[in-house]
Amino acid sequence: MAGLFKGSGSHGFKGSGSPGATSISRRDRVVLQASARLLDYPDAAWRERLPLVRSALESAGGAAARKLIAFLDQASSTPMVDACSHYVDVFDFKNRHSLYLTWWLDGDTRRRGASLVELKAVFRDAGFLFTEAELPDYLPVVLEFVAASGDRGLLLRHRPGLELLRLALAEHGTAYASVLEAVCSTLPGASPKDRAAARALASAGPPRETVGLDPDTAALRPYGHLDLLPILAPDR
Template sequence: MDRTLKALSLLLSYPSTELQEAMPEIAAVLARDARIEASHRAALQTLTENLAQGDIYALQEGYVMLFDRSRSLSLNLFEHVHGESRDRGGAMVSLIETYREGGVEPATSELPDHLPVLLEFLSMRPFAEAQDILADAAHILDALGTRLERRESGYADVFKALSQLSGTQPDAEALTEMLAQPDDDPTDLEALDAVWEETEVTFGPDPNGGCPQVRDMLAGMDAPTTPLNRSA
């Protein structure tokens, strides 16, 4: 199991008191991974400290404003590729089949292309396979990181780490095209309502909302792992 990918998945999950309690362990995992540059590891330590010590309600509100009320920062990756086209549904089905072939049955209220869900799955795959998938999404990861950096959000450092783990440079043309799209206004509730009306398709059960996979993900944090500086 790749504990770094699991840790990064947890950092991008909806904040909870349970997750706050796990931040010291998450921070320790990231601090030991030499695949991530020292400057990025230091920035991630700051993020984990802020998430551990912050007021839970303020953290949750900030998370929703960033990732749920801003379509340009959506953690549902296919939204940045397919938007609301029919191709997105086919891509979702294909991704679910990929999970199942890997021995994972999605059991979360989130869509299968939700980045924390994908990272949790990749943490259980050989790193070379995980790296290939991250490389395919490199332009999306870099665009999200750049947008978060513009908003001076510590979450930007998670995407910097993921870009580094991908082992590749993003497609410059695709990245430029993504960044040319205007950022939406998370305070525009009318626009948000329109988005919700468009996206009513769900995949899998919806147990109590939030990010219900967090408990299972935390349970695996102390599972035996291969060395963190492995290359495959």
């Protein structure tokens, strides 16, 4: 996955570029990029990247970063075969643990296809080239996009699904719940305490926040490696 961490391949996007809008803090962008990494399948390549993720989180600081470091510590001490088995058990057999955001919005209906097309348009209009290595609604892809663009509109639009996923993972008793807690902590306001409150978010309709950059003010910018240091520099 490309983004705030050097020396890694792209995860759904390609090319090179720099961040665009900065409607979220640099610290939150590190948290979101790290969460994107940690929600990937925990194979050997995933483990090799953990020291770099830890370094970025330690530099960023904050409660959410500490939560992710605690998850990282647990993951590092778990044998890879057990970590992979747990990941499959959590995410591959239960729709209520789906990492694909449009499932929470549309379920397995024809509407989901239109939602996927809309997501690709958001990436394109923001000036990022999506290579379709994953479906565009795959949560790590969306987190990477938000971390790179600085625009959290997609996360706000899909917040009910994110909160329901967070609650479902907590009920399941998996440490992955802490990663979703870190993601949700970057969004405004308190997280819902139960499913009813999370579902109530959906009834209010999508938030009135711009998703993606104005294509008239942002040149086409293929997404790829971003320099880590500017992201970790203090906000100005």
